[in-house]
Amino acid sequence: MPSHTFKGWEHIDGSKVSREEIGLSFEQVMQKARLIEESHKASLAERRTIWIRRAIFTAAAIVLLVISPIAALHIIDRQTDAVMNGYTAQRGEIGEVILPDGSTVTLNSGSTLSYPEKFGRRRVVRLSGEAVFTVTASRRHTFTVETDGMDVTAHGTVFNVRNYPEETAASATLCSGVVKVRKSGGKGHAITLEPDQVLTLEKETGVMTVSGADASEMTSWKEGDLRIKSLPLEQVLKIVERKFDVNIHLATDKYDGAILTAKFINDEGLEELMDALCKLVPGMQYTIQEKDIHIR
Numbered sequence: 001m002p003s004h005t006f007k008g009w010e011h012i013d014g015s016k017v018s019r020e021e022i023g024l025s026f027e028q029v030m031q032k033a034r035l036i037e038e039s040h041k042a043s044l045a046e047r048r049t050i051w052i053r054r055a056i057f058t059a060a061a062i063v064l065l066v067i068s069p070i071a072a073l074h075i076i077d078r079q080t081d082a083v084m085n086g087y088t089a090q091r092g093e094i095g096e097v098i099l100p101d102g103s104t105v106t107l108n109s110g111s112t113l114s115y116p117e118k119f120g121r122r123r124v125v126r127l128s129g130e131a132v133f134t135v136t137a138s139r140r141h142t143f144t145v146e147t148d149g150m151d152v153t154a155h156g157t158v159f160n161v162r163n164y165p166e167e168t169a170a171s172a173t174l175c176s177g178v179v180k181v182r183k184s185g186g187k188g189h190a191i192t193l194e195p196d197q198v199l200t201l202e203k204e205t206g207v208m209t210v211s212g213a214d215a216s217e218m219t220s221w222k223e224g225d226l227r228i229k230s231l232p233l234e235q236v237l238k239i240v241e242r243k244f245d246v247n248i249h250l251a252t253d254k255y256d257g258a259i260l261t262a263k264f265i266n267d268e269g270l271e272e273l274m275d276a277l278c279k280l281v282p283g284m285q286y287t288i289q290e291k292d293i294h295i296r
Contacts, residue, residue: 083117089129092245094222099125102136103143106222110164110242130162132175132219146184150201150208153190154179160219166238173198175215181208217263224266226273233258233281237295240277244270248293255281255295 089095089107097105100119107113111129123143135143137156145152147163149170157177163170172181174197180190181199183206191208193199198213220227226243228236233255237248258281264273274293278284286295 084114085117086112086114088112090245091242094224099123101138101141101143104134106132106134108162108221108242109245127161127163129164130160130221132158132160132222134158149184149203149206150181150199151184151186152179152181159193160215164238167235168203170201170203171198173213173215173218175219183208220263226264228260228262228264230259230261232256233260233277236260236277240270240273244273246270246291246293248295250295252296255284 087095087097087107089109089111091110093109095107095111097107097113097115099105099115100117101123103123105113105125108130111127111131113125113127113131115125119141121141123138123141124146125144126146128147131145133143133145133154135154135156135158139155141155143154143156145161147161147170148165149163150172152159152161152172154177157179158175159177159179160173160175161171162173172179172193174193174195176195179193181193182188182190183201191199191210193210196213196215197210198218199208199210201208217227226239228239231239234250237250240246241248260277260280262276262280264276268276271288274286274288278286284295286293
């Protein structure tokens with residue numbers, strides 16, 4: 001230890017030292033010791049502070065490196081979800097949409113499809129009306145059609161979804177592959193369909209049933225055919241309105257109990273179809289004035 005640290009002892013003669021001098025010298029030594037200790041602690045604290053700051057900066061950099069890709073993915077997903085496209089097949093026409101992944105959608109008259117400009121990790125579209133989906137296969141990315149009341153999910157297949165707001169039931173028909181159908185919002189268990197099966201959802205009760213069906217018949221509307229199976233007259237007239245872009249006025253309730261089953265091929269016109277309906281519903285008559293049809 002350097003000699004200047006203990007200068008208080010240099011003048012002491014062991015034979016002539018009083019208690020006061022010993023006490024004073026001891027106090028001077030202890031004061032020097034405290035100063036050295038405080039200086040040493042300050043130096044350690046400074047080094048520790050620098051080390052802690054460096055550790056914090058390093059940890060922050062690591063956190064940023066980990067979080068940044070996740071944040072980027074989240075931003076991209078949000079941007080993808082925000083940029084939406086929409087297409088509506090007007091009454092009297094059948095439309096087709098090619099989605100960003102190459103999947104094709106054929107829309108029936110009066111149907112609307114909403115879809116993102118670019119798909120993210122999930123391929124999700126929304127339908128109001130009826131459409132046939134030919135989905136590009138992808139094991140990693142599911143394809144979901146959302147409607148009011150039920151959702152249909154697949155990886156790559158062909159299926160028909162029908163859900164018009166004014167109709168009392170919605171349906172999904174599988175043409176090929178596999179689909180899963182469940183109530184909107186993930187409620188309940190998913191029901192798996194096989195080809196030539198149709199799932200019907202009764203909107204009022206929420207009951208879903210599965211039955212056999214001829215998928216080619218269920219999708220024959222793509223060729224312009226009109227298939228009616230056990231439907232009330234009022235619903236049939238709504239279908240006729242969409243197919244021919246007309247307005248039908250039913251001013252009587254005497255046909256309320258009429259349930260119809262029929263098929264009309266593409267080359268049959270409006271008047272031929274109306275004549276056939278009048279034969280199926282005894283006593284029903286109609287008149288046409290431009291785009292308005294009056295039933296009496």
